[in-house]
Amino acid sequence: MVAVNLGFAHYLLDHLYGAITHRLRLAPQFFTGGWGGQNMLMLEQITKQLLQQGLQQVSAQHWPPPVVRPVWKTVWESRNARLQEGIFSTPCEDVVRQALPVESQIGRVRLLTPKNVPRHESSCVVHLAGTGDHGFERRLRLGGPLLKDNIATLVLESPYYGNRRPKGQRGARLLCVSDLLLLGRATIEESRALLHWLDQEEGYGKLGVCGLSMGGVHAAMVGSLHPKPLATVPLLAPHSAAAAFCEGILQYGLAWEALMRDEAAAAGMTLEKAKERMRTILSLTDITKFPIPKNPRAVIFVAATDDGYIPKYSMQQLHAAWPESEVRWVTGGHVSSFILHNKAFQQAIRDGLRRLD
Structure with missing residues (x-):
């Protein structure tokens, strides 16, 4: 009975947070600018063509990705660690680059590395x-304790977020539905190019990708499409x-009236x-349609028992599509796990990397 009540309390917290931010409209709504016009039509066409041709085949044809070499500056340095910030031009194909806001065409990353350890x-x-995660600090706090395991953290600032947020957008509330697809497409292409750079030019022994919620969806897509085995750790992520x-x-935070x-x-x-x-548009983000990663044993999903944002069946569908993965x-x-379970997230990252041996 105590466990049931505790689970309900977590679920209630999600709904309370959702009521404050979405139902009471104390925060801006998503997609007040509508579907996205020509950008939406272009993205639907590109994605459908990719699915028809086969994601794995198209991914192989576009490998290696365009070269990305960030220009670095040191943010701080201690005896045991170094934090650097880098900028780079997004490696997205021209049609996607031109659809991105000017502010989103320059990427930013921060790299936290252990010192005196060979790559x-x-x-x-x-x-x-994840949704609303501007800047770098949250993810650097998640990755920081992993330094003692000789695990570096590369944090990518998403298009449409932080310094890459376009004028007219309030917070994380994307103006158009097409912006969500552009954000995802650019994130995936940038992540793949950065992983290639970490592998070929930096020479890291093992590589991984992780993300929370929306970031977990993107991490799963990157892990699926990468030509080499990665530790893939989606946290509190849906299948679509x-x-x-x-x-x-x-759903209560969407500007349905504007969309209608x-x-x-x-x-x-x-x-x-x-x-x-x-539903039709966002079915294009369905990870169960993506190829199984090269080493599915190195895929570890972390899900919450009483998540009000992500239905439980969604994670179960994803696990079923990648049967050698672990949940x-x-x-x-969703909210309380983000706050309380960083240690579980960190352990999943460690274990995913170990399974690459």
């Missing part, structure tokens, strides 16, 4: 941002963005039709 004896994990935006608490108005003249769109179109359950909701 080939170290590992490095790329940390991708549709599960988060159409079924979880986040955007299409109403041509399609007479109702709320139900808007939700159906959203670890932590007690909590």
Whole structure:
């Protein structure tokens, strides 16, 4: 009974947080600018072509990715560690680059490394941002304790976030649905190029990718498409963005009225039709359609038992699609697990890297 009540309390916390931020509209809504017009049509066409041709085949044709060599400056340095910040031009293909806001076309990363340890004896994990995770600090705090295990942390600032946020966007509330797909496409291409740089030019012994929530979806996609085995650690992640935006608490933060108005003249769109179109568009992010990673044993999902943002079945579908992967359950909701379970997340990263041996 105590465990049941505790689980309900975590679930209630998610809904309380969601009510404050979404239902009461104390924060801006997502997609007040509508679907995205020509950008949306372009992205739908590109993604459908990729799925038809086969993601694995297309990924192999586009490997290696464009060269990325960040320009670095040292942020701070101690006896045992160094933190550097780098900038680079996004390696996205021209059609995607041109659709990105000018502010998002320059990438930023921070690299936290142990000192006096040869690269080939170290590992490095790329940390991708969850919804609302601007800047670097949250993920650097997650990666910091891993330094003692000779695990470096590379934090990528997402397009549309932090210094890469376009004018007119408030916080993490993307203006158009197409922005969400552009954010994901650019994040995946940038992550793959950075991993290639870490492997070929920096010479790290093992590599991994992780992310929380939205970052976990992107991490799973990167792990799927990378041509070499990676430790892939999606944290509190759905199998598709549709599960988060159409079924979880986040659905109450969407500007459905603006989305209906955007299409109403041509399609007479109702709320139900808007939700159906959203599910169709976001089905393009369905990770179960992606290839199984090269070493599925090095894939460790961490899910929360009482997550109000991510339906439990969503994680189960993802695990079923990658049957040799592992799912670890932590007690909590989406919000409380993000706060309370960093040690479990860190252990999953360590174990994923060990399975690359």
